[in-house]
């Protein structure tokens with residue numbers, strides 16, 4: 001079979017490798033408009049904040065590796081249209097040459113694109129987005145300028161808080177804006193997100209929450225002021241981080257989609273056209289917390305959905321296990337992890353939930369060195385008592401491992417009562433005989 005893959009970043013790479021490594025004999029054509037592949041966006045803030053000194057290790061794959069496995073890789077080639085009836089992909093190479101690729105099976109891996117705030121002054125110089133490696137390079141170059149002193153970051157989600165930390169680490173004055181009342185409002189309940197807010201303030205980041213940018217003003221063509229619904233602020237640079245949306249324009253009028261444009265797939269990653277699969281940020285995904293398909297743009301999901309599509313096209317019928325949107329963040333050493341729903345998110349999706357909170361030291365009480373406090377909330381459905389979400393916050397890094405147990409618990413629909421008596425090891429170096437996960441579950445009403 002001839003398989004064409006549009007988009008060769010995390011999801012496209014995972015699908016291509018699965019096919020090339022496990023199902024020999026197919027013709028694989030990989031097309032991407034970018035000049036690089038596999039860039040780990042999560043490294044941008046680390047590199048721009050000089051927590052790592054350069055970006056070259058943030059790539060893990062190159063076109064020649066796929067060519068060595070027999071694939072055709074067309075980089076700097078933009079797909080312009082897809083003819084789903086004739087099963088043809090039309091593209092334009094960097095040289096301007098047009099090309100048509102027939103396909104037997106097509107994998108859509110065009111990912112996501114940043115949401116652009118539709119406000120006056122958007123075209124001014126000094127206004128940035130943060131998705132591609134090239135955009136990270138541009139922000140890094142700006143941070144190197146003495147004249148760039150005050151940075152406005154719009155959006156205090158994951159990218160915004162991470163790049164705000166990076167700017168602070170580079171000695172900049174940072175103003176962090178968000179429409180919501182706290183940072184990370186999409187992932188954590190308020191009394192958890194407040195811990196991150198305190199951490200950001202303590203590090204000297206100026207918080208402007210419940211504030212929406214309404215206009216960018218400029219001097220000689222470069223942004224010099226941001227006007228919000230509350231005030232105006234002199235700034236030297238703006239970084240927009242107000243979320244991503246599915247990059248599905250090539251297919252959204254032909255294939256079934258969610259309301260936000262993400263291409264609807266089943267658990268085999270198949271779209272409403274049986275010869276077309278969609279993976280990663282461009283596709284919907286099954287949430288075990290919601291028990292339905294939704295949109296969760298994460299690299300972890302991109303990789304797994306690419307693998308599932310590769311197997312199904314290769315001939316092995318494989319279902320996605322579904323996801324919980326497990327994620328984490330670490331800002332100036334303050335760590336937060338979550339999986340499934342916060343109470344706020346669960347209620348927004350119409351689930352009737354309760355929750356149990358607890359706070360304790362990570363390690364046994366008699367260890368006084370390097371023993372951080374952990375805050376935990378476990379959210380569960382009132383009726384079924386199945387766990388639908390967990391959030392943790394601590395300077396301890398151990399919470400990063402613990403959240404994955406809750407991810408499995410949600411996937412397997414375990415109840416809060418089953419968790420209460422789960423076998424969890426005890427060693428004073430790591431936890432307590434009654435550790436905070438057990439106690440939180442035992443306390444559930």
Ligand SMILES: Cc1cc2nc3c(=O)[nH]c(=O)nc-3n(C[C@H](O)[C@H](O)[C@H](O)COP(=O)(O)OP(=O)(O)OC[C@H]3O[C@@H](n4cnc5c(N)ncnc54)[C@H](O)[C@@H]3O)c2cc1C
Pocket residue numbers: 006007008009010011012031032033034040041042043044077078079080109110111112113130131132159247250279280281282297298299300301302
């Ligand atoms: C700054 C930042 C930090 C992040 N940190 C994390 C993290 O810590 N953990 C995590 O899980 N996720 C993180 N993410 C999210 C993660 O990067 C995405 O979920 C992931 O990139 C999705 O992979 P994808 O392959 O589906 O899509 P994308 O990475 O968006 O790739 C899509 C590809 O398709 C190509 N393409 C699109 N349209 C066309 C076209 N018409 N023709 C040809 N090619 C096309 C693009 O060039 C691109 O290479 C982060 C994202 C950013 C921006």
Ligand SMILES: NC(=O)C1=CN([C@@H]2O[C@H](COP(=O)(O)OP(=O)(O)OC[C@H]3O[C@@H](n4cnc5c(N)ncnc54)[C@H](O)[C@@H]3O)[C@@H](O)[C@H]2O)C=CC1
Pocket residue numbers: 042117154155156157158159160162177178179180183184185186211212213241242243244296297298327328329
């Ligand atoms: N550690 C991780 O797992 C990371 C994951 N990612 C993923 O990448 C994707 C993109 O991340 P983000 O861009 O941070 O999206 P996000 O959805 O995490 O955050 C967007 C933020 O912008 C705010 N916002 C929206 N419109 C606004 C407006 N007009 N004015 C002010 N604030 C506004 C929202 O309230 C939200 O807090 C997400 O899917 C995220 O999960 C990104 C970085 C790190």
